[in-house]
Amino acid sequence: MNEPWQAKLDPRTRAAVDEGGPGGRLDVLVALHEPLTAAVRHQLQTAGLTLMSGDGTVVAGHVPDVSALKRLAALAAVRRLESSRPLFGEGGGGKE
Amino acid sequence: MATLDPRLRLIIDELADRPGMEFAAAADAPLGQRVGWNDRADGATIEVLVEATAEGDLDAVAASVPGAPLSAAGSVRPLRLPVTALPALAGNEAVARVEAARPLFPELNWSRRECRAQVLHEGSPPITGTGVVVAVIDSGIDYTHPCFRRGDGGTRIIALWDQAADAEAGGGVPFGREYRRADIERALQAPDPHTVVPHRDRDANGHGTHVAGIVCGDERGSGLFTGIAPDAELIVVALDTDGVSLGSSPRVVAALDYVRQRAGGRPVVVNLSQGSNSGGHCGDSLLERRIDELSRQPGFVVVKSAGNEQQWGIHAGGMLSPGEDHFLPFDVVGGNHLDDVVEVWFGGGDDVEVGIATPSGASTALVRPGASDTFETGAGNRVRIDVDDDADGTGDRRASLILRRGTADQIQPGRWSIVLRSAVITDGRYDAWIDRTVRRGPGAPEQSRFAPGARDATRTITIPGTARHVITVGSYVTKSQFPDTVGKLSGFSSLGPTRDGRAKPDLAAPGEFVASARAGWSDGEGVHATLAGTSMAAPHVAGVAALVLQAAPLLTADQVAQVLRRAARADGPVEAGPDGGWGSGKIDAAAAVSLSRAAAFPTxxxxxxxxxxxxxxxxxxxxxxxxxxxxxxxxxxxxxxxxxxxxxxxxxxxxxxxxxxxxxxxxxxxxxxxxxxxxxxxxxxxxxxxxxxxxxxxxxxxxxxxxxxxxxxxxxxxxxxxxxxxxxxxxxxxxxxxxxxxxxxxxxx
Incomplete structure (x- = not known):
């Protein structure tokens, strides 16, 4: 964690960047210092982020591969970057 | 004479009063309604549960009854028999007790009564969620189910975003496919609706359909089933599911933004019945931050299930002492080839080095705050330890330990131990969580767990249920084959508080067992299914929140939460005041709506x-x-x-x-x-x-x-x-x- 951009990543994302994997598209959440503006949107897209949500200080998106994460985290507008976390349903079948 | 439940005694009394009558349930509505089985009756038959005496032979009993046994083993068995055979069955010496099968629909409506929503539905004017949008972000929906249709046959779904569907060029969503009300209505008029809108609930249990039914299902016209907000309109976002997980944090953020847009400024309540153990449990994951951001707007409320983690052994906590090594043991079962991730959180002023010992007894070097390192174990596994300062912007420190199988075919089974070496301690408190992985299932590994002596069932609310402005719901039992459990907190229901000490869950609702809409292709039969979990509790509260927003549409999520908490009932086993399992008590819709009209919040x-x-x-x-x-x-x-x-x-x-x-x-x-x-x-x-x-x-x-x-x-x-x-x-x-x-x-x- 010598570089400032590394501190913006959550540990799993840091591991992915350090280890160069996994390959392929990654869904991420990006926290911004201020609500998304057109200028910042352009910066994010230029860094490789395809947005899946449109406003606020936390936006969802995906990058084509892990190499884009470093570019995203290096942006001054980006406060934190968190890779996708699976969620699990909290109900199921069973006998009464 | 065997013990009969009151409903069966009623039937026998009626038969005795009308000797020789040809009993036909369909033609005998008053009796049928009184005993609640007319819709389940097949002609003149009824389903019962029969318990044998100590010496009783149920095989002989079943053989003597002119009906079909529904189960072939056990001392308590279901039977279907002609109602006219009931007196003979009750008189059989081998039979100790006979109980009428409980039809599903009265239980559904009972759940509505338990939440005290029915009194609002039947009031004047009725409070039924009119003008409010409820959004279910889940596994999808059986949009053909009658409880999601209007009286004229049209749909109550105003928008459906199937995130897992193949994208449509020019569609209004960033991925997947969207169907609007007109699309669904066109489908409902087609001979095979799924050729027009090819969407199905993707969960084997029909999780999303069941949840949606509890929030806003409406079968008042047929007298079958009614959810909590039966006049609310519905937005559905179908998350992708692999049969194990249900969506992901970015997809839910995208879904929340979609819901806000499609609600078009109307008050909206979002139900989330899925969660994760990954994060600091203090409201600072980015999914939680986005929920909080959206929830500051009046009329936008997110309700979340507390989680079912109470007994899974995924949390440990305690105090660290300076100069001492603290060992935190956890167990990995054989066959685990997936990553295991353990997060240990401690205060920003606590200088703690972190390492791990394998089941073979070998230990890694210790990793200091602000550093990370990766180790190969003797069994071929790889362990990455990463200790970051100001984790998730909290000012606290977090050690992440990621265990991978590496060159081995599994993570080494046995007892691992996290080593925490403290130099300087300011606070001393630590909390650790093991990420949820695949649980049960053919060929699937079991969840890794902390060793029994290290486990702590508190602080097990799943994320995003620890967000600051989300309403988090625990589960209690309202229906069970074990009567002693009825009215008690469900044994699985996750416990608070949050890591930063906030009281969670906010309150509790029926979650064990709950009958609701069944997706037509899911496991089971009929149009209703019975499921359990805090997934089922949350939509009761989401429905009540919709009723509150009908009465007071400009309330914020915090304000709705206060109203719900203050209105909650503290009866039976519920302790007065915030409780780690019950929150403020049992949901009470009628009291909440009344309070929402009187509340005056300062600014x-x-x-x-x-x-x-x-x-x-x-x-x-x-x-x-x-x-x-x-x-x-x-x-x-x-x-x-x-x-x-x-x-x-x-x-x-x-x-x-x-x-x-x-x-x-x-x-x-x-x-x-x-x-x-x-x-x-x-x-x-x-x-x-x-x-x-x-x-x-x-x-x-x-x-x-x-x-x-x-x-x-x-x-x-x-x-x-x-x-x-x-x-x-x-x-x-x-x-x-x-x-x-x-x-x-x-x-x-």
Missing amino acids: VVAVQEDGSRVSVKTDVATTARLTVTGADPIGSPEAATVHTFELAGLPSARNRYRVEVTADGWTTVDDNGGRGYAAPTETLPRRNGAGHEFTVVAVAHPGGEPSIEYDVTDLRSGDRAAKLDGQAMLSFLEEKTEGRSASVSGLDR
Whole structure:
């Protein structure tokens, strides 16, 4: 964690960047210092982020591969970057 | 004579009163309605549960009854038999007890009564969710189910985003496919609706359909099933599921934004019945931050299941001592080829080095805060240890331990142990969670768990249920084959508080067992299914929140939560006051709607930072409390419109604090959207929902009383006013807000 951009990543994302994997598209959440503006949107897209949500200080998106994460985290507008976390349903079948 | 339940005695009495009658359930509505089985009866037959005496032979009993046994083993068995055979069955010496099968639909309606929603549905005027949108972000929906259709056969679904469907060129969503009301109505008129809208609930149990049915299912026309908000309209987002997980944090954020857009400004309640153990459990994951951001807007409420983690052994916690090694053991079962991730959280002032010992006894080197390292174990596994400062912006530290199988075919089974070596301890408290992985299932590994002596069932609320502005719901038992459990908290229901000490869950609702809509292709048969989990509890509360928003559509999520908590019932085993399992008690829809009409919430009109001093101004006289993360709250118990707090000596926590002001028992919270406050001497322009921007321009202290002045801009007209005192600012706001519906509360940066 010598570089400032590394501190913006959550540990799993840091591991992915350090280890160069996994390959392929990654869904991420990006926290911004201020609500998304057109200028910042352009910066994010230029860094490789395809947005899946449109406003606020936390936006969802995906990058084509892990190499884009470093570019995203290096942006001054980006406060934190968190890779996708699976969620699990909290109900199921069973006998009464 | 065997013991009969009252419903069966009623039937036998009726038969005795009318000897020789040809019993036909369909033609005998009064009796059928009274015993509640007419819809389940097949002609003149009825389903019963039969319990044998100690010496009784149920095989012989079943053979003697002119009906079919529904199960071939056990001392209690279901039978279907002609109702006229009941007296003979009851008189059989081998039979100890006969109980009528409980039809599903009265149980559904009973759940509605248990929440005290039915009294609102039947009131004048009825409160049924009219004008409110409920959104179910889940596994999808059986949109053909009758409970999601209007009386004229049309659909109650205004928008359906299937995130897992193949994308459609030019569609209105960033991926997947969207169907609007017109698409679904066209499908419903087709011979095979799924050729027109090829969407199905993707969960084997029909999880999303079941949840949606509880929130807003409506079969009032047929007398079958009614959910909590049967006149609400519905938005559905179908998450992708692999049969194990249900969506992901970015997809849910995208779904929340979609819901807000499609709701078109109407009040909306979102139900989330899925969660994760990954994160600090203090509301700072980015999914939670987005929920909090959205939930500050009036009329946007997110309800979340508390989680079913109470007994899974995925949390451990305790105290660290300086100069001592602390060992945190956890068990990995054989066959685990997936990553295991353990997060250990401790205070930012605690200098802790972290390592791990394998089941073979080998230990890694220790990793210092701010560093990371990866180790190969003798069994071929790879372990990455990463200790970061200011984790997730909390000011706390987090050690992440990621176990991978590496070159081996599995993570080494057996007892691993995390080593925590403390040099300097300021706080000492630590909490650790093991991420949820695949549980059960053919060929699937079991969840790794902390060793029995290390487990702590508290602090097991799943994320995003620890968000600051989400309403989190535990489960209690309302229907069970074990009568002693009825009315008690479900054994699986996750326990609070959050890691930062906030009371969660907020309250509890029926979640074990709940009958609701069944997706047509899911496991089981019929149009209803019975499921259990906090997934089933949350939609009861989401439905009640919709009823509250019908009555008071401009309430914020925090305000709705307060109303629900204050209205909650504390009866039976529920302890008075916030409880780690029950929250404030059992949901009470009728009391909540009544309270929502009477509530008068104070407004925070400004928060000013000056050095280490914070001043808070409110619109009416309030008491106030300021909480800095990691410190005891500072109270200001005298009723006043300006409160001043000294932060000197408190943990900095990056200037993150929340202010709570209370008047007449109603509290308004200002935490600047959870984003924290900037440098102490900086003045921040802040905006409210009515389109005003404020900048604090001066603080004087004549006679020790703070005086706050403001520059105010009405963003719509461009009108500005400079150096207004508090009263003048309020007058300006009132003048500029006249004719607008938005509240002047809810200041944003």
